[in-house]
Amino acid sequence: NAGVTQTPKFRVLKTGQSMTLLCAQDMNHEYMYWYRQDPGMGLRLIHYSVGEGTTAKGEVPDGYNVSRLKKQNFLLGLESAAPSQTSVYFCASSPGGKTQYFGPGTRLLVL
Amino acid sequence: GENVEQHPSTLSVQEGDSAVIKCTYSDSASNYFPWYKQELGKRPQLIIDIRSNVGEKKDQRIAVTLNKTAKHFSLHITETQPEDSAVYFCAASIIGSNYKLTFGKGTLLTVNP
Numbered sequence: 477n478a479g480v481t482q483t484p485k486f487r488v489l490k491t492g493q494s495m496t497l498l499c500a501q502d503m504n505h506e507y508m509y510w511y512r513q514d515p516g517m518g519l520r521l522i523h524y525s526v527g528e529g530t531t532a533k534g535e536v537p538d539g540y541n542v543s544r545l546k547k548q549n550f551l552l553g554l555e556s557a558a559p560s561q562t563s564v565y566f567c568a569s570s571p572g573g574k575t576q577y578f579g580p581g582t583r584l585l586v587l
Numbered sequence: 588g589e590n591v592e593q594h595p596s597t598l599s600v601q602e603g604d605s606a607v608i609k610c611t612y613s614d615s616a617s618n619y620f621p622w623y624k625q626e627l628g629k630r631p632q633l634i635i636d637i638r639s640n641v642g643e644k645k646d647q648r649i650a651v652t653l654n655k656t657a658k659h660f661s662l663h664i665t666e667t668q669p670e671d672s673a674v675y676f677c678a679a680s681i682i683g684s685n686y687k688l689t690f691g692k693g694t695l696l697t698v699n700p
Contacts, residue, residue, distance in 0.1 A: 518676060531652060535689075570686070
């Protein structure tokens with residue numbers, strides 16, 4: 477089992493560019509989450525999904541969109557990147573909404 | 588929504604000493620409290636959790652205590668070792684309701700040899 481994987485590991489974007497971050501899990505988990513981690517701010521929830529075809533807003537959803545077309549994949553999109561979106565992005569999955577298993581993270585730099 | 592406060596933000600101890608990290612939460616409906624450890628450059632990993640029907644839980648050198656009345660919970664690490672150096676996050680959630688974790692801002696623990 478690969479667990480939770482994230483693609484890409486690192487990306488540099490220019491302001492206004494768009495990109496999609498991919499999260500994949502092979503543990504058949506129902507719940508999936510996207511967080512951003514900034515120095516001194518902990519982990520803040522962007523969006524989450526409680527099952528295939530569902531999404532919901534978290535604490536800091538503005539500027540991001542998500543889709544969960546397949547149970548194993550959770551995509552995070554940035555339509556028009558801004559420097560404030562420079563961060564480390566973590567995806568997580570959970571079998572029952574309790575223990576969350578995190579991916580290795582994606583480091584994003586927006587210039 | 589839920590708000591989780593975590594203290595201290597940094598903690599430095601000598602190897603072999605104990606370390607205590609404290610968190611408070613605001614939503615009295617929260618009933619699940621996990622602790623995650625994140626080593627430098629790595630992903631957060633669950634180290635211990637506690638549900639609101641239990642006051643204390645222990646796993647070798649780590650323990651978590653919960654005071655529901657005061658709405659606070661703490662992580663205790665005894666006989667600290669250099670490999671305990673990491674950022675520790677507490678979190679709170681309502682199982683069976685929203686399935687979301689609200690995290691504290693983290694504590695950087697440094698264990699000096």
